Amino acid sequence: MMSDNRPVFLNLFQFRFPIAAIMSVGHRASGIFLSLLVPGLVYLLDLSTSGPEGFARTLEILDNLLVKLLLFITLWSLLHHLLAGIRFLFIDFHIGAGKVAGRQSAMAVTIAAPLLAILFGFAL
Amino acid sequence: MSRQASGFRAWVLQRISAVYLGVYLVYLLGFIAIEPPQSFEAWRTWMAHPVVSFTLLLFFVSLFVHAWVGVRDVVLDYVKPYLLRVLVLSVFAFGLIGSGLWVAKVIFLAGQTV
Numbered sequence: 001m002m003s004d005n006r007p008v009f010l011n012l013f014q015f016r017f018p019i020a021a022i023m024s025v026g027h028r029a030s031g032i033f034l035s036l037l038v039p040g041l042v043y044l045l046d047l048s049t050s051g052p053e054g055f056a057r058t059l060e061i062l063d064n065l066l067v068k069l070l071l072f073i074t075l076w077s078l079l080h081h082l083l084a085g086i087r088f089l090f091i092d093f094h095i096g097a098g099k100v101a102g103r104q105s106a107m108a109v110t111i112a113a114p115l116l117a118i119l120f121g122f123a124l
Numbered sequence: 125m126s127r128q129a130s131g132f133r134a135w136v137l138q139r140i141s142a143v144y145l146g147v148y149l150v151y152l153l154g155f156i157a158i159e160p161p162q163s164f165e166a167w168r169t170w171m172a173h174p175v176v177s178f179t180l181l182l183f184f185v186s187l188f189v190h191a192w193v194g195v196r197d198v199v200l201d202y203v204k205p206y207l208l209r210v211l212v213l214s215v216f217a218f219g220l221i222g223s224g225l226w227v228a229k230v231i232f233l234a235g236q237t238v
Contacts, residue, residue, distance in 0.1 A: 035194070042226050046226065046230045049234045082149060120157065
């Protein structure tokens, strides 16, 4: 502690959030979001393997419009988390760790995740 | 767990589990997109296959390790008040351990019959 009464300026509206920061926050947020969904996933796995009625009931639940919206957001989160994770692994090995490359890959991750989610959503 | 999962070991666990999760996830998404099981029997037969049971169990173990290290990092960064921090971490820990035991039961049961 050098000095306790230095002025602190923490106006979030004046902060700049470069694309890598936005992508990184997305990585964290999607990770927390996906963790919260784990019990739901296990519930569906349990229900779907419990018997033919359970399997039918699972398909019924998944057919709901709100559930489909949640599934799409989940897919986006998953793909963003996966792609951003792969990017971080490369950077761990000092590949693409430079300022320009890092910015470009962050942009690529942020754009590719929702596009892939839409493509995959249509494939289903 | 929080002592054991601290520092370098947590960092390594996070990355090893990430690689397994990533590879297995691509397989799962491909499986669902290309030939989704159409009936209960097909679904259960897939789950009951020894290779699937084992790799799926490993997937969930990796998932819980990965989620715990990640959640812990985020909570330690943003939740300052001590009691609240303990509370939030406990909720996640119980949730993850509970889900882990639950999914193990589901995978073992699916493997038993058919």
